[in-house]
Amino acid sequence: MMHQPTYVFLFLSIFLIKSTIAEDQVSYLESFCSQDGHYKQGSEFQNNLDFLLSNLSSKATTNKFYNFTKGEGANKVYGLFLCNNFYIDEVCQDCILIAKGEIQRRCPFTEEAIVWYTECMLRYANRNIFSVNDISVFYNAAGGPVKYSQYNQDMIDTFISVSHQATSGNSSTLSAATVIYVTNDISMACYVDCTPDLIPSNCDKCLQTGIGRVKTNGTQSGVLLQPSCRLMYSFNDAGLYSTGI
Known part of the structure; x- marks a missing residue:
C-alpha cells in the first residue's frame, strides 16, 4: 500500500548534527494497524502486550535494537524496536517511550501494529516477526x-x-x-x-x-x-x- 501523510518534514542532512543532542520531541512519520485480529480489553493478550511494551521501553535505555516475546499459544505476543543508529541513547529512549503510548493510542485492541518515527520504530504482533523479511x-x-x-x-x-x-x-x-x-x-x-x-x-x-x-x-x-x-x-x-x- 502507498500513503502520503499531509505533513512530514525530514531534514536528514542535519541528523548527524542532531545525533549528538538528546531531544524531548521526536518526529512521527506513520503507523500501521492491522485489521486481521483484535483483542478484548482485560484479556490475557492485552496483559502480555502491556508487559511486552514496558519491557521494550526499558531496554531502550541501553539498546538500539531489541526483541522480546511474552505469553504462550494464542496469547503470545512478539515485539521489537529499532532506533536510528546515529542517534544517542537518550534520543532512542525518548522515542521508544513515546512510541509505546502512541502505538496503543493509534491502534487500540489491534493484535498487530507498527509505529514509525524519524528516530525509531516500534512493532508488535500476535505472530513471529523475528528474522523475517517483511x-x-x-x-x-x-x-x-x-x-x-x-x-x-x-x-x-x-x-x-x-x-x-x-x-x-x-x-x-x-x-x-x-x-x-x-x-x-x-x-x-x-x-x-x-x-x-x-x-x-x-x-x-x-x-x-x-x-x-x-x-x-x-x-x-x-x-x-x-x-x-x-x-x-x-x-x-x-x-x-x-x-x-
Missing part, C-alpha cells in the same frame, strides 16, 4: 519544496551504494548513511537500515524492494517505510545548515 506494507512520505527531480538518478544510485554498505560484512548494525554533493551547492543525505535480526541477504532484499518503491517526485526530503527496513533522503541547498531548518 515487505507486506509500505508507506512513502515526503516534505519540502519540489525542485530536485533532476537528481532522481543520483538518489537511486546513492541508495544502492549505502544499501551495499549496510549489508556488507563490515556492518554489524545493517545500517549506513552518506552525504554527497550533487552540485557545488546542493548536498544529498541518504540513510538506510534494517532490523538487525535479518541476515544480510534478506536485508538487501528488503532495501532493494524499498528502492523500487521509493517515490522520485523531486521533493526535498522523503522516506520509504517497510516493516523490516526503511530508506530516508534529504536534499539541502548551500546555507541550509545556518538557517536552522
